[in-house]
Amino acid sequence: MAGADVFTTRSGRVRGRRSPRDPEIVTVLGLPYAAPPFGALRFRAPRPAAPWDGTRECTAFGPVAPQSAELPGAPAWSPGDEDVLTLNIWTPADGPGDLPVLVWLHGGAYLFGSSAQPDFDGTALAARGLVVVTLNSRLGFEGFGHVPGGSFPDNRGLLDQIAALEWVRDNIAAFGGSPDRVTVAGQSSGATSAACLVVADRARGLIRRAVLHSAVNACASVSQAARTTAEVASAAGVPATADALPLAPPHTLVAASDRVMDRYRQDPGSGKRHYDPALYGPVADGVLLTADPLEALAAGAGGEVELLVCHTTEEYGLMDAVGGGATIATEAGLSAFAAAFGLPAPLVDGYRARLPGASVADVHLALHSDLLFAEYTTRLAEAHARAGGRAHLARFDRRRGGRGKRVRAWHCADIPFAFGNLHEESVHFLIGGPPGDQDEKLSRRMTRAWASFAAHGDPGWDPLTPDTGAGAAVRVWRTAGETGGVPRGGDPGRGDGFRDLWRAAGLPLLPP
Known part of the structure; x- marks a missing residue:
């Protein structure tokens, strides 16, 4: 630690503030763990955030990922918001160091939600001797839409979460946390995301424990994800190709996704999606995920x-x-x-x-x-x-x-x-x-x-x-x-x- 409320990361110094709920807890908000995933980086795997000079003020939550939801007490997404891959930290001001770390993945059907929701404030857990990390990652088509052609990876939202865990491994000691005692936790789609990370080889060594609340049964095959892409692209009025989809503005794909889901809700003959119209989720792509987490756990993956x-x-x-x-x-x-x-x-x-x-x-x-x-x-x-x-x-x-x-x-x-x-x-x-x-x-x-x-x-x-x-x-x-x-x-x-x-x-x- 550089000072009571100033911390030195590999990208530069950051300044947080005392929690309004407990002056013994320091909060660091809106800290970038990866570069904005737009422009040339859209639909790509996350890249490291650019370093900065001086001390970065981290006293407000970062922008939320593209979505149509407006949740109580949390900021809404605005077209043009790009620096969406940020995280937040709550840590005891005078902690002894080497504290266990809890990294929270929010729910929201892989479509909505953010780390800025008031119910995810980490003050109370930090007061129990944890370093608490919450984060934003890509949602909806940006995070989980399948782009044909093989140039863009599936499961970009999960790759974002892994990038955040890698950031935690490399930087959390500066905030009093132990990189060897990281618990990833989540609820609903956040719990299934955490389960995916537990069984993914790419995340091995980043997680010691996991808390899974209300994991949802949803992991698609590549062919299922491709069918969803075709539906969303049609609703957006763009070809379902690797050339056309990156040119569709994020708000266009958000609105198209909402229209597709609404059609399922209105059509009792549309099968499972009439009752559960969630379009997006992890894809068993054979690269990051070889199987649904339930199958993978049964086979012994993530046993440690x-x-x-x-x-x-x-x-x-x-x-x-x-x-x-x-x-x-x-x-x-x-x-x-x-x-x-x-x-x-x-x-x-x-x-x-x-x-x-x-x-x-x-x-x-x-x-x-x-x-x-x-x-x-x-x-x-x-x-x-x-x-x-x-x-x-x-x-x-x-x-x-x-x-x-x-x-x-x-x-x-x-x-x-x-x-x-x-x-x-x-x-x-x-x-x-x-x-x-x-x-x-x-x-x-x-x-x-x-x-x-x-x-x-x-x-x-x-x-x-x-x-x-x-x-x-x-x-x-x-x-x-x-x-x-x-x-x-x-x-x-x-x-x-x-x-x-x-x-x-x-x-x-x-x-x-």
Whole structure:
């Protein structure tokens, strides 16, 4: 360290500021880890950031990646913003050095989101003795669109994340962090991104541990990614070629992607994408990724990386609440949903039987939650354990009721608890308003578990064993006084939910 709030990196000196939430924590915001990925570098692998003279002021978040979303408390993307490959650091001002490092990858269906979201403020975790890093990487077509011809790599968003991890390896000691104790963490698409990095040879040696919350079942083949490119290019009015696509402005491809997704939402006969219209994600390109992370973990890839895996018990409730998914209220609609995903009748019937009196809509939400997130996430942990790796498993089941308003244990609700950011107004929709005392206690338990795992590989409960499923070794996160706090369909001590139904169905949960 060069001074209390000034740090020396390989590219030059940077000045941060004290966190407004805790003067003992220094924040360094908007620090470039790679060059702007536009112009001659568009659709290319990330390149190093240019060095600078003097001291760079790093007191504001950098621009977000091209996207159409406008999220509460976070900046929106503006055409012309190019320096989007930046990261942010929270570190104890008087830390002893050699601290464990947690690198956060945000979610957002690979389409939206940024490190500037208030729920990702790293102050509380840094106060527990971590150096926290959050980052922006390319999203949408810029990060994951397949460009035919072989001149441009697939998985550019993942390559950005690897570049950020390489920056951490080379520079984090200047901020009091240990490059040998790096935990990569993420939620939703960020969790799947982290899982991809765990199994990628290109990232080997950069990651010691990984935290995966609500990983999403989505990894495309090259041919599937090429079909998506054809659809988006058609909607943009440009040829789907390596010559034409780089000439299409980013905002044109963002708008075209939105139009393609909207068509799927409006077309009940469009199969899986009617219910889950996300277009982009990791591509099993045979270069960075040879297989879906679940397959790769089962084969022993990334065996040296320790995992902490978690999902919520009512994931898809969030999509339903915000109108982001198809509404299913009839038996015919439920049958069409099951047919689109190839779900066998005994599986659907099993959900009906274990949810007596539930509406068709609630049966669909339970099925879709487990199909898209919970079952895939749990299998990641089990596959890693069976292949000889170390994996801890948890489920988040905190709910809230009262005055006719119900907040489920839904997608994203766990992250403000784990980051210790319950008082941020932007997260109150997720958690059902301002936190109560029991919420505060739950948050402290979760931040402590993350910090202990990043430091020692032990979140506070036993890991899975090669011959056990998601049984006694699972931690169920909930508050003592919540409404309806028993995990759906399972024993409250085990939190198994509907696992046995999925095992009997024998579904691979991988794209066809």
